[in-house]
Amino acid sequence: MIPQPLSTMSENSEALCILFILLLPLALAGLALINTGLSRSRSAAHSMMAALCVVGAAATAYFVTGFAWQGYPGLVSHSMIIFGKEWSWLGAGHFFLRGVPLDGSRVSLAALAQLISVGLAALIPLGAAAERWRLRACCLSTALLAAITYPLFAHWVWGGGWLERLGSNYGLGLGFLDAGGSATIQVVGGLTALTMVWLLGPRRGKYSPEGMPGALPGHNTVYVLFGCLLALPGWMGLNAAGSLLFAGVPPGRTVLVAVNTLLAAAGAVLAAASITRYRFGKPDASLSANGWVSGLAASSAGCAFVPPAAALLIGLVAGALVTYTVAWMEARLGLDDPAGAVSVHAVGGIWGILAVGLFPRAAATALTSAAISAPMQGGQMLAQIVGVATLLGFVLPFTYSLNWILNRFFPQRIPPEEERHGADLYELGAGAYPEFVTHTDEFSQW
Amino acid sequence: MKITGLLMMPAGWFLVLAALVLLRTYVAQVSFIAAGIGVEILGLVLFTRAHWVAKGGSE
Numbered sequence: 049m050i051p052q053p054l055s056t057m058s059e060n061s062e063a064l065c066i067l068f069i070l071l072l073p074l075a076l077a078g079l080a081l082i083n084t085g086l087s088r089s090r091s092a093a094h095s096m097m098a099a100l101c102v103v104g105a106a107a108t109a110y111f112v113t114g115f116a117w118q119g120y121p122g123l124v125s126h127s128m129i130i131f132g133k134e135w136s137w138l139g140a141g142h143f144f145l146r147g148v149p150l151d152g153s154r155v156s157l158a159a160l161a162q163l164i165s166v167g168l169a170a171l172i173p174l175g176a177a178a179e180r181w182r183l184r185a186c187c188l189s190t191a192l193l194a195a196i197t198y199p200l201f202a203h204w205v206w207g208g209g210w211l212e213r214l215g216s217n218y219g220l221g222l223g224f225l226d227a228g229g230s231a232t233i234q235v236v237g238g239l240t241a242l243t244m245v246w247l248l249g250p251r252r253g254k255y256s257p258e259g260m261p262g263a264l265p266g267h268n269t270v271y272v273l274f275g276c277l278l279a280l281p282g283w284m285g286l287n288a289a290g291s292l293l294f295a296g297v298p299p300g301r302t303v304l305v306a307v308n309t310l311l312a313a314a315g316a317v318l319a320a321a322s323i324t325r326y327r328f329g330k331p332d333a334s335l336s337a338n339g340w341v342s343g344l345a346a347s348s349a350g351c352a353f354v355p356p357a358a359a360l361l362i363g364l365v366a367g368a369l370v371t372y373t374v375a376w377m378e379a380r381l382g383l384d385d386p387a388g389a390v391s392v393h394a395v396g397g398i399w400g401i402l403a404v405g406l407f408p409r410a411a412a413t414a415l416t417s418a419a420i421s422a423p424m425q426g427g428q429m430l431a432q433i434v435g436v437a438t439l440l441g442f443v444l445p446f447t448y449s450l451n452w453i454l455n456r457f458f459p460q461r462i463p464p465e466e467e468r469h470g471a472d473l474y475e476l477g478a479g480a481y482p483e484f485v486t487h488t489d490e491f492s493q494w
Numbered sequence: 495m496k497i498t499g500l501l502m503m504p505a506g507w508f509l510v511l512a513a514l515v516l517l518r519t520y521v522a523q524v525s526f527i528a529a530g531i532g533v534e535i536l537g538l539v540l541f542t543r544a545h546w547v548a549k550g551g552s553e
Contacts, residue, residue, distance in 0.1 A: 130515055131515050131516075133515075246545045381546065382546050426520065427520075430523065430527065433527060434510055434514065434527065436531075437506070437507055437510040437530060437531050437534060438510075440506075440507075440531075440534045440535075440538060441503045441507025441508075441510065441530070441534045442503075444538075445500050445501075445503045448500065449500075
Protein backbone atom coordinates (compact mmCIF):
# COMPACT_ATOMS: atom_id res chain seq x y z
CA MET A 49 0.00 0.00 0.00
CA ILE A 50 1.26 3.51 -0.77
CA PRO A 51 -0.11 6.23 1.55
CA GLN A 52 -0.89 9.67 0.19
CA PRO A 53 2.39 11.63 -0.04
CA LEU A 54 2.68 15.10 1.50
CA SER A 55 3.06 18.02 -0.90
CA THR A 56 6.55 18.79 -2.24
CA MET A 57 8.65 21.47 -0.56
CA SER A 58 10.05 24.58 -2.18
CA GLU A 59 13.84 25.03 -2.23
CA ASN A 60 13.59 27.70 0.46
CA SER A 61 11.60 25.35 2.68
CA GLU A 62 14.16 22.60 2.12
CA ALA A 63 17.00 24.94 3.14
CA LEU A 64 15.07 26.03 6.21
CA CYS A 65 14.37 22.42 7.13
CA ILE A 66 18.05 21.44 6.79
CA LEU A 67 18.95 24.34 9.07
CA PHE A 68 16.48 23.13 11.70
CA ILE A 69 17.74 19.57 11.45
CA LEU A 70 21.32 20.74 11.96
CA LEU A 71 20.24 22.22 15.30
CA LEU A 72 19.18 18.78 16.53
CA PRO A 73 22.61 17.66 17.80
CA LEU A 74 22.41 20.48 20.35
CA ALA A 75 19.53 18.62 21.99
CA LEU A 76 21.71 15.50 22.13
CA ALA A 77 24.56 17.46 23.70
CA GLY A 78 22.21 19.07 26.20
CA LEU A 79 20.69 15.79 27.28
CA ALA A 80 24.13 14.14 27.57
CA LEU A 81 25.33 16.99 29.81
CA ILE A 82 22.21 16.77 31.96
CA ASN A 83 22.64 13.01 32.38
CA THR A 84 26.31 13.42 33.27
CA GLY A 85 25.74 16.25 35.71
CA LEU A 86 23.01 14.33 37.53
CA SER A 87 25.17 11.25 38.02
CA ARG A 88 27.95 11.02 40.57
CA SER A 89 31.51 12.01 39.71
CA ARG A 90 32.69 8.39 39.82
CA SER A 91 30.56 7.65 36.73
CA ALA A 92 30.87 10.94 34.84
CA ALA A 93 33.21 9.77 32.07
CA HIS A 94 31.16 6.60 31.67
CA SER A 95 28.00 8.67 31.26
CA MET A 96 29.50 10.81 28.49
CA MET A 97 31.11 7.83 26.80
CA ALA A 98 27.82 5.94 26.92
CA ALA A 99 26.06 8.97 25.39
CA LEU A 100 28.46 8.91 22.44
CA CYS A 101 28.11 5.15 22.05
CA VAL A 102 24.30 5.07 22.17
CA VAL A 103 23.99 7.91 19.66
CA GLY A 104 26.30 5.92 17.38
CA ALA A 105 24.45 2.66 17.97
CA ALA A 106 21.08 4.35 17.43
CA ALA A 107 22.12 5.97 14.14
CA THR A 108 23.65 2.72 12.86
CA ALA A 109 20.67 0.54 13.78
CA TYR A 110 18.24 3.06 12.38
CA PHE A 111 20.26 3.23 9.15
CA VAL A 112 20.18 -0.56 8.81
CA THR A 113 16.49 -1.28 9.44
CA GLY A 114 14.88 1.71 11.13
CA PHE A 115 13.94 3.94 8.25
CA ALA A 116 12.86 0.99 6.12
CA TRP A 117 10.35 -0.01 8.79
CA GLN A 118 9.33 3.51 9.72
CA GLY A 119 8.67 4.62 6.16
CA TYR A 120 7.16 7.90 5.14
CA PRO A 121 3.87 8.94 3.54
CA GLY A 122 4.30 8.15 -0.15
CA LEU A 123 6.57 5.14 0.40
CA VAL A 124 5.34 1.55 0.34
CA SER A 125 4.16 -0.09 3.56
CA HIS A 126 2.62 -3.32 4.85
CA SER A 127 -1.06 -2.95 5.58
CA MET A 128 -4.17 -5.01 6.23
CA ILE A 129 -7.85 -4.42 5.69
CA ILE A 130 -9.91 -4.62 8.89
CA PHE A 131 -13.68 -4.23 8.46
CA GLY A 132 -13.16 -2.28 5.29
CA LYS A 133 -10.54 0.10 6.66
CA GLU A 134 -6.90 0.01 5.70
CA TRP A 135 -4.46 -0.32 8.61
CA SER A 136 -0.86 0.43 7.67
CA TRP A 137 1.29 -1.16 10.36
CA LEU A 138 4.87 -1.32 9.08
CA GLY A 139 7.01 0.38 6.46
CA ALA A 140 8.17 -1.83 3.60
CA GLY A 141 11.21 0.09 2.41
CA HIS A 142 14.69 -1.21 1.66
CA PHE A 143 17.28 -1.65 4.38
CA PHE A 144 20.40 0.57 4.51
CA LEU A 145 18.41 3.55 3.13
CA ARG A 146 18.53 1.98 -0.32
CA GLY A 147 16.06 3.65 -2.63
CA VAL A 148 15.93 6.83 -0.55
CA PRO A 149 17.12 9.71 -2.75
CA LEU A 150 19.45 11.78 -0.54
CA ASP A 151 18.75 14.92 -2.53
CA GLY A 152 16.94 17.35 -0.26
CA SER A 153 13.51 15.85 -0.91
CA ARG A 154 11.01 15.45 1.94
CA VAL A 155 11.86 11.77 2.33
CA SER A 156 15.60 12.38 2.53
CA LEU A 157 15.14 15.20 5.06
CA ALA A 158 12.91 12.94 7.15
CA ALA A 159 15.58 10.22 7.07
CA LEU A 160 18.26 12.68 8.17
CA ALA A 161 16.11 14.11 10.96
CA GLN A 162 15.22 10.65 12.21
CA LEU A 163 18.83 9.42 12.19
CA ILE A 164 19.55 12.14 14.74
CA SER A 165 16.33 12.17 16.74
CA VAL A 166 16.42 8.42 17.34
CA GLY A 167 19.64 9.19 19.24
CA LEU A 168 17.69 11.63 21.39
CA ALA A 169 15.20 8.89 22.28
CA ALA A 170 18.12 6.58 23.10
CA LEU A 171 19.73 9.11 25.46
CA ILE A 172 16.65 9.23 27.67
CA PRO A 173 17.03 5.74 29.27
CA LEU A 174 20.73 6.46 29.76
CA GLY A 175 19.89 9.11 32.35
CA ALA A 176 17.50 6.82 34.21
CA ALA A 177 19.91 3.87 34.29
CA ALA A 178 22.99 5.98 35.05
CA GLU A 179 25.88 4.53 37.07
CA ARG A 180 24.79 0.92 36.74
CA TRP A 181 24.25 0.14 33.06
CA ARG A 182 27.06 -1.68 31.26
CA LEU A 183 28.36 0.02 28.14
CA ARG A 184 27.93 -3.03 25.89
CA ALA A 185 24.43 -3.67 27.18
CA CYS A 186 23.28 -0.10 26.70
CA CYS A 187 24.51 -0.18 23.09
CA LEU A 188 22.65 -3.43 22.42
CA SER A 189 19.48 -2.16 24.09
CA THR A 190 19.73 1.03 22.05
CA ALA A 191 20.10 -1.00 18.88
CA LEU A 192 16.82 -2.78 19.69
CA LEU A 193 15.13 0.54 20.35
CA ALA A 194 16.38 2.17 17.17
CA ALA A 195 15.93 -0.84 14.91
CA ILE A 196 12.55 -2.12 16.10
CA THR A 197 10.53 -0.23 18.71
CA TYR A 198 11.09 3.34 17.58
CA PRO A 199 10.50 2.81 13.84
CA LEU A 200 7.43 0.66 14.47
CA PHE A 201 5.68 3.29 16.56
CA ALA A 202 7.01 6.15 14.42
CA HIS A 203 5.51 4.48 11.35
CA TRP A 204 2.11 4.48 13.01
CA VAL A 205 2.38 8.19 13.81
CA TRP A 206 4.60 9.70 11.09
CA GLY A 207 4.84 7.12 8.32
CA GLY A 208 1.23 7.08 7.19
CA GLY A 209 0.32 4.43 9.76
CA TRP A 210 -3.00 3.62 11.42
CA LEU A 211 -2.69 6.17 14.25
CA GLU A 212 -2.08 8.97 11.79
CA ARG A 213 -5.16 7.88 9.84
CA LEU A 214 -7.58 7.66 12.77
CA GLY A 215 -9.19 10.82 11.42
CA SER A 216 -9.80 9.66 7.86
CA ASN A 217 -10.66 6.07 8.86
CA TYR A 218 -12.74 6.55 12.00
CA GLY A 219 -13.57 10.26 12.11
CA LEU A 220 -11.44 10.94 15.19
CA GLY A 221 -10.53 14.59 14.60
CA LEU A 222 -7.50 14.88 12.35
CA GLY A 223 -6.00 11.60 13.56
CA PHE A 224 -3.26 11.28 16.16
CA LEU A 225 -1.23 14.51 16.12
CA ASP A 226 2.38 14.72 17.28
CA ALA A 227 4.28 17.35 15.34
CA GLY A 228 7.63 17.32 17.14
CA GLY A 229 7.75 13.91 18.77
CA SER A 230 6.27 14.06 22.29
CA ALA A 231 5.06 10.50 21.68
CA THR A 232 7.50 9.03 19.16
CA ILE A 233 10.65 10.39 20.81
CA GLN A 234 9.91 11.50 24.37
CA VAL A 235 7.40 8.95 25.62
CA VAL A 236 9.01 6.04 23.77
CA GLY A 237 12.35 7.05 25.33
CA GLY A 238 10.73 7.64 28.72
CA LEU A 239 9.00 4.26 28.77
CA THR A 240 12.25 2.57 27.76
CA ALA A 241 13.83 4.41 30.70
CA LEU A 242 11.14 3.00 32.99
CA THR A 243 11.85 -0.47 31.64
CA MET A 244 15.55 -0.12 32.39
CA VAL A 245 14.92 1.18 35.90
CA TRP A 246 12.75 -1.87 36.58
CA LEU A 247 15.21 -4.33 35.09
CA LEU A 248 18.38 -2.90 36.64
CA GLY A 249 17.01 -2.08 40.08
CA PRO A 250 18.22 0.79 42.26
CA ARG A 251 21.82 1.89 42.72
CA ARG A 252 23.73 0.46 45.62
CA GLY A 253 22.99 2.49 48.72
CA LYS A 254 19.97 4.29 47.28
CA TYR A 255 17.45 2.60 49.59
CA SER A 256 17.82 1.78 53.27
CA PRO A 257 17.08 -1.72 54.53
CA GLU A 258 13.66 -0.32 55.45
CA GLY A 259 13.09 0.86 51.87
CA MET A 260 13.57 4.56 52.56
CA PRO A 261 15.26 6.44 49.70
CA GLY A 262 18.46 8.32 50.41
CA ALA A 263 19.97 11.26 48.54
CA LEU A 264 22.70 10.51 46.00
CA PRO A 265 23.14 14.00 44.53
CA GLY A 266 24.48 14.60 41.05
CA HIS A 267 28.03 15.88 40.87
CA ASN A 268 27.76 18.98 38.68
CA THR A 269 24.74 21.28 38.68
CA VAL A 270 26.45 23.61 36.21
CA TYR A 271 26.56 20.81 33.62
CA VAL A 272 22.87 20.19 34.21
CA LEU A 273 21.79 23.80 33.83
CA PHE A 274 24.06 24.45 30.86
CA GLY A 275 22.68 21.29 29.28
CA CYS A 276 19.19 22.76 29.65
CA LEU A 277 20.21 25.92 27.82
CA LEU A 278 21.88 23.86 25.10
CA ALA A 279 18.79 21.70 24.70
CA LEU A 280 16.56 24.69 23.91
CA PRO A 281 17.83 25.46 20.37
CA GLY A 282 18.02 21.72 19.73
CA TRP A 283 14.38 21.32 20.67
CA MET A 284 13.38 24.33 18.56
CA GLY A 285 15.04 22.62 15.61
CA LEU A 286 13.41 19.31 16.47
CA ASN A 287 9.93 20.79 16.76
CA ALA A 288 10.29 22.99 13.67
CA ALA A 289 11.71 20.22 11.49
CA GLY A 290 9.06 17.78 12.73
CA SER A 291 6.28 20.27 12.04
CA LEU A 292 7.49 20.80 8.47
CA LEU A 293 8.20 17.16 7.70
CA PHE A 294 5.52 15.25 9.58
CA ALA A 295 2.67 17.69 10.22
CA GLY A 296 3.01 19.42 6.85
CA VAL A 297 2.60 22.95 8.22
CA PRO A 298 3.77 25.88 6.04
CA PRO A 299 7.31 27.19 6.69
CA GLY A 300 6.07 30.49 8.10
CA ARG A 301 4.47 28.61 10.97
CA THR A 302 7.88 27.60 12.33
CA VAL A 303 8.02 31.01 14.04
CA LEU A 304 5.02 29.96 16.10
CA VAL A 305 6.74 26.61 16.75
CA ALA A 306 9.85 28.33 18.14
CA VAL A 307 7.79 30.74 20.27
CA ASN A 308 5.71 27.86 21.66
CA THR A 309 8.79 25.78 22.44
CA LEU A 310 10.40 28.62 24.37
CA LEU A 311 7.21 29.51 26.23
CA ALA A 312 6.56 25.92 27.26
CA ALA A 313 10.09 25.61 28.67
CA ALA A 314 9.78 29.00 30.36
CA GLY A 315 6.46 28.13 31.98
CA ALA A 316 7.77 24.77 33.12
CA VAL A 317 10.96 26.05 34.73
CA LEU A 318 9.13 28.88 36.49
CA ALA A 319 6.51 26.46 37.80
CA ALA A 320 9.15 24.00 39.01
CA ALA A 321 11.28 26.71 40.64
CA SER A 322 8.24 28.28 42.34
CA ILE A 323 6.89 24.99 43.62
CA THR A 324 10.25 23.81 44.97
CA ARG A 325 10.77 27.26 46.54
CA TYR A 326 7.39 26.87 48.25
CA ARG A 327 7.97 23.27 49.33
CA PHE A 328 11.63 23.35 50.36
CA GLY A 329 12.25 27.02 51.14
CA LYS A 330 14.67 27.43 48.23
CA PRO A 331 14.32 26.68 44.52
CA ASP A 332 15.80 23.28 43.67
CA ALA A 333 18.18 23.52 40.70
CA SER A 334 17.92 19.86 39.74
CA LEU A 335 14.11 19.79 39.78
CA SER A 336 13.95 23.13 37.98
CA ALA A 337 16.17 21.68 35.26
CA ASN A 338 13.86 18.68 35.12
CA GLY A 339 10.96 21.10 34.77
CA TRP A 340 12.66 22.88 31.87
CA VAL A 341 13.20 19.66 29.92
CA SER A 342 9.72 18.45 30.82
CA GLY A 343 8.30 21.65 29.32
CA LEU A 344 10.30 21.01 26.16
CA ALA A 345 9.10 17.40 25.99
CA ALA A 346 5.48 18.46 26.47
CA SER A 347 5.77 21.24 23.90
CA SER A 348 6.66 18.94 21.02
CA ALA A 349 3.25 17.41 20.26
CA GLY A 350 1.29 20.61 19.88
CA CYS A 351 4.02 23.12 19.05
CA ALA A 352 2.68 23.80 15.55
CA PHE A 353 -0.99 23.92 16.50
CA VAL A 354 -1.62 25.63 19.83
CA PRO A 355 -1.55 29.39 20.47
CA PRO A 356 1.35 30.77 22.57
CA ALA A 357 -0.77 31.23 25.69
CA ALA A 358 -1.71 27.54 25.52
CA ALA A 359 1.97 26.59 25.14
CA LEU A 360 2.75 28.56 28.29
CA LEU A 361 -0.05 26.73 30.10
CA ILE A 362 1.22 23.37 28.83
CA GLY A 363 4.65 24.25 30.20
CA LEU A 364 3.30 25.38 33.57
CA VAL A 365 1.45 22.11 34.06
CA ALA A 366 4.44 20.04 32.87
CA GLY A 367 6.77 21.84 35.29
CA ALA A 368 4.36 21.37 38.18
CA LEU A 369 3.81 17.69 37.35
CA VAL A 370 7.50 16.86 37.26
CA THR A 371 8.27 18.24 40.71
CA TYR A 372 5.73 15.91 42.28
CA THR A 373 6.19 12.83 40.11
CA VAL A 374 9.99 12.69 40.56
CA ALA A 375 9.62 12.50 44.35
CA TRP A 376 6.59 10.21 44.16
CA MET A 377 8.27 7.69 41.89
CA GLU A 378 11.39 7.64 44.03
CA ALA A 379 9.69 7.39 47.41
CA ARG A 380 6.48 5.49 46.67
CA LEU A 381 7.31 3.36 43.63
CA GLY A 382 10.92 2.57 44.47
CA LEU A 383 12.18 3.83 41.10
CA ASP A 384 15.78 4.98 41.27
CA ASP A 385 15.93 7.36 38.30
CA PRO A 386 18.90 9.72 38.80
CA ALA A 387 17.95 12.02 35.91
CA GLY A 388 14.20 11.94 36.53
CA ALA A 389 13.87 10.73 32.94
CA VAL A 390 10.64 8.81 33.44
CA SER A 391 8.87 11.84 34.94
CA VAL A 392 10.38 14.33 32.54
CA HIS A 393 9.97 12.50 29.25
CA ALA A 394 7.19 9.95 29.80
CA VAL A 395 4.88 11.94 32.07
CA GLY A 396 5.69 15.28 30.41
CA GLY A 397 5.31 13.76 26.96
CA ILE A 398 1.95 12.15 27.76
CA TRP A 399 0.68 15.45 29.11
CA GLY A 400 1.84 17.15 25.88
CA ILE A 401 0.00 14.58 23.75
CA LEU A 402 -3.24 14.99 25.70
CA ALA A 403 -2.91 18.78 25.64
CA VAL A 404 -3.28 18.73 21.85
CA GLY A 405 -6.73 17.23 22.38
CA LEU A 406 -7.65 20.17 24.61
CA PHE A 407 -7.16 22.60 21.71
CA PRO A 408 -8.70 20.79 18.73
CA ARG A 409 -9.90 23.97 17.05
CA ALA A 410 -6.33 25.31 16.90
CA ALA A 411 -5.07 22.07 15.35
CA ALA A 412 -7.81 22.08 12.76
CA THR A 413 -7.12 25.70 11.83
CA ALA A 414 -3.41 24.97 11.45
CA LEU A 415 -3.86 21.94 9.24
CA THR A 416 -7.07 22.48 7.30
CA SER A 417 -7.86 26.20 7.59
CA ALA A 418 -11.42 25.18 8.29
CA ALA A 419 -13.72 25.04 11.28
CA ILE A 420 -14.53 21.60 12.69
CA SER A 421 -17.71 20.31 14.23
CA ALA A 422 -18.19 19.58 17.94
CA PRO A 423 -18.03 15.76 17.59
CA MET A 424 -14.84 16.11 15.59
CA GLN A 425 -13.36 18.20 18.40
CA GLY A 426 -14.16 15.44 20.89
CA GLY A 427 -12.75 12.97 18.40
CA GLN A 428 -9.38 14.71 18.46
CA MET A 429 -9.06 14.09 22.19
CA LEU A 430 -10.09 10.48 21.62
CA ALA A 431 -7.41 10.11 18.95
CA GLN A 432 -4.79 11.44 21.37
CA ILE A 433 -6.04 9.03 24.07
CA VAL A 434 -5.78 6.10 21.65
CA GLY A 435 -2.16 7.14 21.03
CA VAL A 436 -1.42 7.16 24.77
CA ALA A 437 -3.17 3.79 25.14
CA THR A 438 -0.91 2.41 22.41
CA LEU A 439 2.18 3.67 24.21
CA LEU A 440 1.12 2.11 27.52
CA GLY A 441 -0.49 -1.02 26.11
CA PHE A 442 1.96 -1.89 23.37
CA VAL A 443 5.24 0.06 23.52
CA LEU A 444 5.86 -0.43 27.25
CA PRO A 445 5.33 -4.24 27.44
CA PHE A 446 7.07 -4.73 24.08
CA THR A 447 10.13 -2.75 25.17
CA TYR A 448 10.19 -4.52 28.51
CA SER A 449 10.05 -7.93 26.83
CA LEU A 450 12.86 -7.08 24.41
CA ASN A 451 15.12 -5.83 27.19
CA TRP A 452 14.21 -8.72 29.48
CA ILE A 453 15.32 -11.16 26.78
CA LEU A 454 18.50 -9.15 26.20
CA ASN A 455 19.17 -9.19 29.93
CA ARG A 456 18.99 -13.00 29.96
CA PHE A 457 21.82 -13.25 27.45
CA PHE A 458 23.85 -10.14 28.28
CA PRO A 459 23.43 -9.09 31.93
CA GLN A 460 22.91 -5.38 31.72
CA ARG A 461 23.86 -4.32 35.23
CA ILE A 462 27.31 -3.54 36.54
CA PRO A 463 27.98 -5.86 39.52
CA PRO A 464 26.80 -4.03 42.67
CA GLU A 465 30.21 -4.48 44.33
CA GLU A 466 31.86 -2.65 41.45
CA GLU A 467 29.43 0.26 41.81
CA ARG A 468 31.32 1.31 44.92
CA HIS A 469 34.30 2.23 42.73
CA GLY A 470 32.10 3.73 40.04
CA ALA A 471 31.32 2.87 36.45
CA ASP A 472 34.33 4.89 35.28
CA LEU A 473 36.88 2.58 36.88
CA TYR A 474 34.97 -0.63 36.16
CA GLU A 475 34.17 0.04 32.52
CA LEU A 476 36.79 2.55 31.37
CA GLY A 477 39.69 1.94 33.73
CA ALA A 478 40.05 5.60 34.69
CA GLY A 479 37.92 8.28 36.32
CA ALA A 480 36.74 11.55 34.85
CA TYR A 481 38.46 13.63 37.51
CA PRO A 482 41.42 11.54 38.70
CA GLU A 483 43.13 14.34 40.62
CA PHE A 484 40.16 15.70 42.48
CA VAL A 485 37.79 12.98 43.52
CA THR A 486 38.04 10.51 46.34
CA HIS A 487 35.75 7.54 45.85
CA THR A 488 33.87 7.38 49.09
CA ASP A 489 30.24 6.84 49.84
CA GLU A 490 29.94 10.20 51.52
CA PHE A 491 26.22 10.57 50.74
CA SER A 492 25.23 6.97 51.18
CA GLN A 493 24.13 6.09 54.68
CA TRP A 494 23.59 2.41 53.97
CA MET B 495 1.74 -10.80 39.48
CA LYS B 496 4.42 -9.52 37.13
CA ILE B 497 3.27 -11.62 34.18
CA THR B 498 -0.39 -10.84 34.86
CA GLY B 499 0.40 -7.13 34.86
CA LEU B 500 2.49 -7.44 31.72
CA LEU B 501 -0.33 -9.25 29.90
CA MET B 502 -3.04 -6.88 31.10
CA MET B 503 -1.41 -3.91 29.38
CA PRO B 504 -1.76 -5.29 25.82
CA ALA B 505 -5.18 -6.73 26.78
CA GLY B 506 -6.35 -3.19 27.53
CA TRP B 507 -4.86 -1.99 24.28
CA PHE B 508 -6.76 -4.65 22.32
CA LEU B 509 -9.97 -3.42 23.97
CA VAL B 510 -9.16 0.07 22.70
CA LEU B 511 -8.51 -1.27 19.19
CA ALA B 512 -11.69 -3.34 19.29
CA ALA B 513 -13.67 -0.25 20.25
CA LEU B 514 -12.32 1.57 17.21
CA VAL B 515 -12.99 -1.24 14.80
CA LEU B 516 -16.28 -2.68 16.04
CA LEU B 517 -18.22 0.19 17.55
CA ARG B 518 -19.82 2.97 15.59
CA THR B 519 -21.41 5.35 18.09
CA TYR B 520 -19.24 7.91 19.82
CA VAL B 521 -20.52 7.12 23.31
CA ALA B 522 -19.89 3.39 22.94
CA GLN B 523 -16.40 4.06 21.60
CA VAL B 524 -15.58 6.39 24.48
CA SER B 525 -16.87 3.85 27.02
CA PHE B 526 -14.87 0.96 25.61
CA ILE B 527 -11.74 3.05 25.18
CA ALA B 528 -12.06 4.21 28.80
CA ALA B 529 -12.46 0.57 29.87
CA GLY B 530 -9.38 -0.39 27.85
CA ILE B 531 -7.32 2.37 29.45
CA GLY B 532 -8.58 1.20 32.85
CA VAL B 533 -7.35 -2.32 32.17
CA GLU B 534 -3.98 -0.94 31.03
CA ILE B 535 -3.62 1.14 34.18
CA LEU B 536 -4.54 -1.84 36.33
CA GLY B 537 -1.86 -3.86 34.55
CA LEU B 538 0.64 -1.07 35.05
CA VAL B 539 -0.16 -0.89 38.76
CA LEU B 540 0.21 -4.67 39.14
CA PHE B 541 3.46 -4.65 37.21
CA THR B 542 4.82 -1.74 39.23
CA ARG B 543 3.89 -3.43 42.50
CA ALA B 544 5.67 -6.56 41.38
CA HIS B 545 8.82 -4.50 40.89
CA TRP B 546 8.44 -2.56 44.09
CA VAL B 547 11.63 -2.59 46.00
CA ALA B 548 10.68 -4.49 49.11
CA LYS B 549 11.65 -3.23 52.48
CA GLY B 550 15.23 -4.36 52.67
CA GLY B 551 16.49 -2.50 49.64
CA SER B 552 16.32 -5.25 47.07
CA GLU B 553 13.71 -6.87 44.85
